[in-house]
Amino acid sequence: MRRMTARPGNAHQARLLKLLRDGGPNSRAQLGDQVDLSRSKLAVEVDRLLETGLVVADGLAASRGGRRSHNIRLNPGLRFLGVDIGATSVDVAVTNAELETLGHINHPMDVREGPVAVFEQVLAMAAKLKASGLAEGFDGAGIGVPGPVRFPEGVPVAPPIMPGWDGFPVREALSQELGCPVMVDNDVNLMAMGEQHAGVARTVADFLCVKIGTGIGCGIVVGGEVYRGTTGSAGDIGHIQAVPDGRPCACGNRGCLEAHFSGAALARDATEAAQQGLSAELASRLETNGGLTAVDVAAAAAAGDATALDLIREGGNRTGQVIAGLVSFFNPGLVVIGGGVTGLGHTLLAAIRTQVYRQSLPLATGNLPIVLGELGPAAGVIGAARLISDHLFSPA
Numbered sequence: 001m002r003r004m005t006a007r008p009g010n011a012h013q014a015r016l017l018k019l020l021r022d023g024g025p026n027s028r029a030q031l032g033d034q035v036d037l038s039r040s041k042l043a044v045e046v047d048r049l050l051e052t053g054l055v056v057a058d059g060l061a062a063s064r065g066g067r068r069s070h071n072i073r074l075n076p077g078l079r080f081l082g083v084d085i086g087a088t089s090v091d092v093a094v095t096n097a098e099l100e101t102l103g104h105i106n107h108p109m110d111v112r113e114g115p116v117a118v119f120e121q122v123l124a125m126a127a128k129l130k131a132s133g134l135a136e137g138f139d140g141a142g143i144g145v146p147g148p149v150r151f152p153e154g155v156p157v158a159p160p161i162m163p164g165w166d167g168f169p170v171r172e173a174l175s176q177e178l179g180c181p182v183m184v185d186n187d188v189n190l191m192a193m194g195e196q197h198a199g200v201a202r203t204v205a206d207f208l209c210v211k212i213g214t215g216i217g218c219g220i221v222v223g224g225e226v227y228r229g230t231t232g233s234a235g236d237i238g239h240i241q242a243v244p245d246g247r248p249c250a251c252g253n254r255g256c257l258e259a260h261f262s263g264a265a266l267a268r269d270a271t272e273a274a275q276q277g278l279s280a281e282l283a284s285r286l287e288t289n290g291g292l293t294a295v296d297v298a299a300a301a302a303a304g305d306a307t308a309l310d311l312i313r314e315g316g317n318r319t320g321q322v323i324a325g326l327v328s329f330f331n332p333g334l335v336v337i338g339g340g341v342t343g344l345g346h347t348l349l350a351a352i353r354t355q356v357y358r359q360s361l362p363l364a365t366g367n368l369p370i371v372l373g374e375l376g377p378a379a380g381v382i383g384a385a386r387l388i389s390d391h392l393f394s395p396a
Contacts, residue, residue: 084380087214142384154184190383192219261315316351338373
């Protein structure tokens with residue numbers, strides 16, 4: 001396996017690499033318009049990047065009068081691996097240096113089986129992508145996990161829905177196996193980075209990205225950068241109390257938002273409703289499938305089932321109340337709702353919007369879009385590739 005050893009030599013080179021990543025091939029002249037460098041200094045920095053092999057010449061640019069400039073692009077042979085580990089499935093993708101997805105596969109996997117079993121699956125999926133001819137090796141890998149991460153070390157810390165993962169050296173272990181640099185982050189931070197790079201948040205510098213799945217979390221982006229907090233636990237909104245003295249939560253507290261509205265909580269409430277005879281539609285699905293998931297609730301709601309619609313609205317109201325507090329505190333330019341439960345669609349979105357617009361001040365909500373994410377499962381793997389490229393495209 002190969003390892004990409006070259007890194008930009010200074011902040012100017014790092015800026016040029018990220019411009020080429022986010023904007024695609026560009027001419028020296030156009031790059032010069034976007035960085036605060038003289039033409040001679042720009043030429044020196046571009047030539048140094050060409051020497052590293054991180055960028056390559058890409059033909060002549062369109063004339064702007066005078067001598068035509070050469071286009072520059074990131075090396076088309078660079079490959080990043082994006083891994084998004086969810087509570088119930090794993091997504092693995094290969095991207096080029098411009099974060100275009102070249103191949104993406106998904107596999108069901110219970111994160112509670114522990115890190116060894118999960119990473120055996122991840123490595124098998126990565127090997128499958130390599131065998132398909134998409135990559136000879138990986139220049140770097142980004143990994144998302146569904147729990148708090150001590151970011152500098154790439155280590156999960158007491159994740160409530162990940163028994164057996166506390167303190168596991170994810171970054172170190174996978175770096176050895178893959179033979180390349182690895183960065184690890186919370187999965188919702190990567191979803192936010194994915195939507196920022198290629199989704200609904202492309203033009204927004206300050207936004208919240210709320211992931212509602214087996215758990216609930218929030219990616220916080222400030223000035224275009226993910227805010228992780230002092231120890232990496234910023235955005236853990238699933239454990240904000242939503243119901244005083246409410247249900248017990250996996251974290252040990254009571255009344256957490258996650259205990260009352262997440263994929264698992266919704267499945268439990270739907271099962272109870274079916275067993276109590278409150279919904280013929282849910283009861284039929286329970287009998288057919290032997291269990292219920294958020295997907296079943298979404299399907300029942302789409303069929304007009306009143307109980308399913310009520311469950312979604314109640315969960316949306318509780319989630320909206322928590323988000324309203326965040327909006328009043330943070331004043332974002334956008335709120336993105338993503339994750340597996342977004343299959344509940346516009347019924348959920350309407351309930352969340354109603355609470356936020358009702359409870360937060362008009363100055364905060366007057367021009368505040370609250371929207372579903374655009375990328376679905378691709379957001380996490382694109383965000384993972386963005387995470388490792390941010391690291392590799394920074395001075396060593």
